[in-house]
Amino acid sequence: MRLWYSGGSRTKYRCTSMHHVRLIHEFRFEAAHRLPKVPTGHKCARLHGHSFKVELTISGPTDPETGWFMDFGDLFELWRPVYDTLDHNYLNEVPGLENPTSEILVKWIWDKMKPTLPSLEQVTLFETCDARCEYRGE
Numbered sequence: 001m002r003l004w005y006s007g008g009s010r011t012k013y014r015c016t017s018m019h020h021v022r023l024i025h026e027f028r029f030e031a032a033h034r035l036p037k038v039p040t041g042h043k044c045a046r047l048h049g050h051s052f053k054v055e056l057t058i059s060g061p062t063d064p065e066t067g068w069f070m071d072f073g074d075l076f077e078l079w080r081p082v083y084d085t086l087d088h089n090y091l092n093e094v095p096g097l098e099n100p101t102s103e104i105l106v107k108w109i110w111d112k113m114k115p116t117l118p119s120l121e122q123v124t125l126f127e128t129c130d131a132r133c134e135y136r137g138e
Contacts, residue, residue, distance in 0.1 A: 033091035053126035
């Protein structure tokens, strides 16, 4: 079986067998925060912002008819309410994110996504280009 990717979308074709796959889609949002519980004088206690990247990893069987496990457009629609809550906002004002460390934020995203996305396997949050936090549930 062959998957064909072109410009972020997949072509449709008939698949003769079902198999298990992992899909990973990345999303981005911009937000400001400060960390109120760091030691006195720590730079993260000051208000600052990040260009966050989030990878949602889902897994499951492909559909024999479409050859897809999930349409990335459907995944985006499930992500949209979380995006709307986080993007261009002050994270400390979001309920549950009063101390928005990467560790707390990645679990918060998991908790918001998992009820509508039972196939969610992992959330990876990139705070910077070289610092990330991964969460796979309890």
